[in-house]
Amino acid sequence: MQAVKSIEGKAYPFGAKNIDTDVIISAEWLKTISREGLGEGAFESLRAGGDSVFDDPQYAGAPILIAGDNFGCGSSREHAAWALLDMGITAVIAPSFSDIFSGNAFKNGIITVVLPQEHIDRLIEVAQDNPIHVDLENQVVTTPFQDRFTFDIDPFRKHCLMHGLDEVGLTLERDEHIASHETQRAEKLSWMTAGTQTQSERHA
Amino acid sequence: MTYRPRTLYEKIWDDHVVETRDDGTALVYIDRHLVHEVTSPQAFESLRNQGRPVRRPELTLAVPDHNLPTTARLDERGARIPIADPQSAAQLAALEKNAPEFGIQYIDASDVNQGIVHVVGPEQGFSLPGATIVCGDSHTASHGGLGALAFGIGTSEVEHVLATQTLLLRRSKSMEINVTGALGAGITAKDLILHIIGQIGAAGGTGYVIEYRGPVFEAMSVEERLTVCNMSIEAGARAGLIAPDETVFRYLKNRPMAPAGAAWDAALAYWKTLTSDAGAQFDKSVTIDASTVEPTVTWGTSPEDVVAIGGNVPAPASFADPSKQEAAQKSLDYMGLEAGQRIDEIAIENVFIGSCTNSRIEDLRAAADILKGRKIAGNVRWAIIVPGSGLVKAMAEDEGLHTIFTDAGFEWREPGCSACLGMNPDKVPAGERCASTSNRNFVGRQGPGARTHLVSPAMAAAAAVAGHLTDVRELD
Numbered sequence: 001m002q003a004v005k006s007i008e009g010k011a012y013p014f015g016a017k018n019i020d021t022d023v024i025i026s027a028e029w030l031k032t033i034s035r036e037g038l039g040e041g042a043f044e045s046l047r048a049g050g051d052s053v054f055d056d057p058q059y060a061g062a063p064i065l066i067a068g069d070n071f072g073c074g075s076s077r078e079h080a081a082w083a084l085l086d087m088g089i090t091a092v093i094a095p096s097f098s099d100i101f102s103g104n105a106f107k108n109g110i111i112t113v114v115l116p117q118e119h120i121d122r123l124i125e126v127a128q129d130n131p132i133h134v135d136l137e138n139q140v141v142t143t144p145f146q147d148r149f150t151f152d153i154d155p156f157r158k159h160c161l162m163h164g165l166d167e168v169g170l171t172l173e174r175d176e177h178i179a180s181h182e183t184q185r186a187e188k189l190s191w192m193t194a195g196t197q198t199q200s201e202r203h204a
Numbered sequence: 205m206t207y208r209p210r211t212l213y214e215k216i217w218d219d220h221v222v223e224t225r226d227d228g229t230a231l232v233y234i235d236r237h238l239v240h241e242v243t244s245p246q247a248f249e250s251l252r253n254q255g256r257p258v259r260r261p262e263l264t265l266a267v268p269d270h271n272l273p274t275t276a277r278l279d280e281r282g283a284r285i286p287i288a289d290p291q292s293a294a295q296l297a298a299l300e301k302n303a304p305e306f307g308i309q310y311i312d313a314s315d316v317n318q319g320i321v322h323v324v325g326p327e328q329g330f331s332l333p334g335a336t337i338v339c340g341d342s343h344t345a346s347h348g349g350l351g352a353l354a355f356g357i358g359t360s361e362v363e364h365v366l367a368t369q370t371l372l373l374r375r376s377k378s379m380e381i382n383v384t385g386a387l388g389a390g391i392t393a394k395d396l397i398l399h400i401i402g403q404i405g406a407a408g409g410t411g412y413v414i415e416y417r418g419p420v421f422e423a424m425s426v427e428e429r430l431t432v433c434n435m436s437i438e439a440g441a442r443a444g445l446i447a448p449d450e451t452v453f454r455y456l457k458n459r460p461m462a463p464a465g466a467a468w469d470a471a472l473a474y475w476k477t478l479t480s481d482a483g484a485q486f487d488k489s490v491t492i493d494a495s496t497v498e499p500t501v502t503w504g505t506s507p508e509d510v511v512a513i514g515g516n517v518p519a520p521a522s523f524a525d526p527s528k529q530e531a532a533q534k535s536l537d538y539m540g541l542e543a544g545q546r547i548d549e550i551a552i553e554n555v556f557i558g559s560c561t562n563s564r565i566e567d568l569r570a571a572a573d574i575l576k577g578r579k580i581a582g583n584v585r586w587a588i589i590v591p592g593s594g595l596v597k598a599m600a601e602d603e604g605l606h607t608i609f610t611d612a613g614f615e616w617r618e619p620g621c622s623a624c625l626g627m628n629p630d631k632v633p634a635g636e637r638c639a640s641t642s643n644r645n646f647v648g649r650q651g652p653g654a655r656t657h658l659v660s661p662a663m664a665a666a667a668a669v670a671g672h673l674t675d676v677r678e679l680d
Contacts, residue, residue: 017527018406018506022646027627031271031291033245033298045648068527070407073440074646075625076342077243078358096410099376099442100342104358154374155227167360168256171368174223174231178259178370181222181233189219191463191471192235192335193262 072101319593329459
């Protein structure tokens, strides 16, 4: 994943609540075995109406999305994060996110910024005609006006995002600790690895 | 060490922490990993590109389910019938190739053990109480019905688990949902969980692990508990769980992948410690009175949009929150409904009984009880019953349920996710309405433009017979 420290540019003034990952990318697009090219299918059902912010050429290619409460709820499909990334979105700002979606976003270098609804309302107003700046290092969202909205972020996630770290690689470095846990586990929860055959294999 | 009362969630968590970092992130060991064709190909591809092996292949089980057509899989000569959609075929072929390449056990589509991952796991005894269970699918929450800590993960996490058998997590907050009293006659686990989601909202459980507590859950079968925990994610909770008890132990005994002999005794001794201690602190407590739960259906496009079958479509103005008013109006427009319309007069053209929420043997028996000696209404164009696994299918056929279904006018299909998600060929046409036992009524979930009403299996069967949503307790 690419290191990211700050994102500045246009923002989709979207704001809808409870946007589920089926809306972000419908199941028809999940048949792929690649991570690429999903931007074309992003928000398909909303775009079908022709009057969504995603159809407005003014915001085409915007790197920031301003969304509503519970963004990314529903299915665990990481395709939702890949679709946003393919559209060029690398930061989403919302009052709340589903747990699985925010994890998926983070693992793909997308910053999820949680701000209270009144700040979201203000950003949507500003984003109609102005750029937004998400500064990860200083944990603040600013506008060309006097707005300065600070946000919290998990320190581990911030560190990984700012340095573009590979989480699997980091964990593999802890191999010794995992192996020692496995030894303890083999004693305390020995039954946990007892059976691993299906019915038909047993009878085979 | 001083004794501190712990919740069931804390107990399972504590026994799986490999190490905790200074920033509070914990490396958590994963006991069981279920893999299906849709969310795994990119993970296997990454492992291959990095030259990384699967750390503990025997702890992962691969089963195709999402993309499989539910029509016949083998021809008369026993040869595999090719899958028409080339992309689906390629994705299924990728799993079939990846599993053996990485040493993972794979259940083939034509194997009697194949089914929806969340039906297969418990049924095989692969899913166990006290285990950490993950899958690249949000309905992994289901396995909490056995007293496991089970949750959905994204593809990057699938890769992380394959490579390290761990996940980097932060401990969630805990919520107890206490259901007091008893459910009325004819009220099912599905009605209860829909009612609960209506009460706490689609984001009410975000950041929490839910423990369902009270006599109603203690009286439930394992199948019913799986239904309840399955839909925890529809309330935003990554996991939901119910303390394991004799009902669970009886269910698991002699399952093919469950521990046996001395290992069973050791497991049982451990499982009996898996309850929240008296005095354990939850971050949030919710109490629901079971006697207020009616047969429940959804009217909108979020699982929180629930109403009792005797009720009416709500007016957007009836919601306090202005953004919910706007969302409700959009939902009504999409669903083709008017505020004030009686719920039990909504006509349906499609009925789907299946999905990881309601495709187990008890669900099929409940549908058969209603359909026995009855026919589907003339306006019902498409009615299918899709068993959750080949074993469920075989059991239903032994009991003669399949002839009740086909006599009533239903199609009897092969196991898979089917019309739950608009991915395989089973879809609801645009503008048409479906009474569905699945878990999501999102815009386009059952196909572009499809209108979903979530219901229990008995209510879906009743709707099929009446041709409209109806109170199963009042069926002629």
